[in-house]
Amino acid sequence: xxxxxxxxxxxxxxxxxxxxxxxxxxxxxxxxxxxxxxxxxxxxxxxxxxxxxxxxxxxxxxxxxxxxxxxxxxxxxxxxxxxxxxxxxxxxxxxxxxxxxxxxxxxxxxxxxxxxxxxxxxxxxxxxxxxxxxxxxxxxxxxxxxxxxxxxxxxxxxxxxxxxxxxx
Amino acid sequence: xxxxxxxxxxxxxxxxxxxxxxxxxxxxxxxxxxxxxxxxxxxxxxxxxxxxxxxxxxxxxxxxxxxxxxxxxxxxxxxxxxxxxxxxxxxxxxxxxxxxxxxxxxxxxxxxxxxxxxxxxxxxxxxxxxxxxxxxxxxxxxxxxxxxxxxxxxxxxxxxxxxxxxxxxxxxxxxxxxxxxxxxxxxxxxxxxxxxxxxxxxxxxxxxxxxxxxxxxxxxxxxxxxxxxxxxxxxxxxxxxxxxxxxxxxxxxxxxxxxxxxxxxxxxxxxxxxxxxxxxxxxxxxxxxxxxxxxxxxxxxxxxxxxxxxxxxx
Numbered sequence: 001x002x003x004x005x006x007x008x009x010x011x012x013x014x015x016x017x018x019x020x021x022x023x024x025x026x027x028x029x030x031x032x033x034x035x036x037x038x039x040x041x042x043x044x045x046x047x048x049x050x051x052x053x054x055x056x057x058x059x060x061x062x063x064x065x066x067x068x069x070x071x072x073x074x075x076x077x078x079x080x081x082x083x084x085x086x087x088x089x090x091x092x093x094x095x096x097x098x099x100x101x102x103x104x105x106x107x108x109x110x111x112x113x114x115x116x117x118x119x120x121x122x123x124x125x126x127x128x129x130x131x132x133x134x135x136x137x138x139x140x141x142x143x144x145x146x147x148x149x150x151x152x153x154x155x156x157x158x159x160x161x162x163x164x165x166x167x168x
Numbered sequence: 169x170x171x172x173x174x175x176x177x178x179x180x181x182x183x184x185x186x187x188x189x190x191x192x193x194x195x196x197x198x199x200x201x202x203x204x205x206x207x208x209x210x211x212x213x214x215x216x217x218x219x220x221x222x223x224x225x226x227x228x229x230x231x232x233x234x235x236x237x238x239x240x241x242x243x244x245x246x247x248x249x250x251x252x253x254x255x256x257x258x259x260x261x262x263x264x265x266x267x268x269x270x271x272x273x274x275x276x277x278x279x280x281x282x283x284x285x286x287x288x289x290x291x292x293x294x295x296x297x298x299x300x301x302x303x304x305x306x307x308x309x310x311x312x313x314x315x316x317x318x319x320x321x322x323x324x325x326x327x328x329x330x331x332x333x334x335x336x337x338x339x340x341x342x343x344x345x346x347x348x349x350x351x352x353x354x355x356x357x358x359x360x361x362x363x364x365x366x367x368x369x370x371x372x373x374x375x376x377x378x379x380x381x382x383x384x385x386x387x388x389x390x391x392x393x394x395x396x397x398x399x400x401x402x403x404x405x406x407x408x409x410x411x412x413x414x415x416x417x418x419x420x421x422x423x424x425x426x427x428x429x430x431x432x433x434x435x436x437x438x439x440x441x442x443x444x445x446x447x448x449x450x451x452x453x454x455x456x457x458x459x460x461x462x463x464x465x466x467x468x469x470x471x472x473x474x475x476x477x478x479x480x481x482x
Binding site for chain 2: 043067
């Protein structure tokens, strides 16, 4: 089915099998292998990408659902050689071991920052009607859709905290 | 995943006419549950009607002082709306306790209501399940799953609803507005949108195949405290073992039935002056299932009702 989709600033007009997940489209047809397939059932977050600036699991979406959308993957975050602040923070804090979940973790954290800026609450927000303060409990809750089997959670938390602090 | 035709609905009428013409079709909004089940071939629609771009995402005030939430408002949008947060905190809390941000960013109001059970045996195509394959038997009865129904189960199915959000909607007396291809518009309480399993557990709701959810409408919030509590096996991103929504003098339990379960006996007991614990017990006398789960619900309900009487809106 004809689908027009903008990925990392590049327009693509393609014919895709209706069954193709957004994740498979990115990996297999555009050769963007940064987004990872972990569980393929929306349980691990390794496939997290940004669609129109909002983080979603690319495995639980069909490419044909994204006609006209703008997708950003891990490959689209850096500006030339200049890393995105979250990429740099993950390096600085050594926030990974095997690295398989890392692209999803970083895209997820980019989405998290936008959600904080927009004032979205979470399950960890004590007062739903007050300005959200990005505590460690908030970061943990908001990153709960991204699993790390190496269990680099303390470093991931530190990286997100570092990037959020730099942005504030 | 089985092959299927994909239709992009241009407007509501187009979506309805497509559905009327293709009885095996399913409406697709966020897809977070339906696509997952299609990968497992538990769902095998021959046509998907993508309604995701229809203009049904608005949240607006109603003339009666309530709130009308479009069927395509994402779970994130609803839980973040200042009116929901200040007037219906039990709804914001219920939504925020469900799933993870990535899924809530995509999941819609209508889709959340239409999600299917997460019963482990329904999700495992290798196991008998009357909801997935009518007549094959129920593996959950006597199985390992903890999340089985305390109320409204049948000899054919003990699956529970997976929706946290619907529990809050039920306690708020919310209604679901739908439209069919013949133009008929209908309203149902969220509380009774889902069928109890009876002898046809494969049928989750009484919605017709060509019936599309347009919106959920909340009446003005009841006076008194609102409380949401969810018990789960880990701190985040997992379904409820049991949940409860309290709003004023109303109580609804979650993950204990195939629908959000308004605890009418509890409400009546409270109205008659019973203590929170006595009121919780009033509902549980009709519960089936293991004592441990009943004990969990008893303590959860007692605690939440006590909390609500402090008038807090948490």
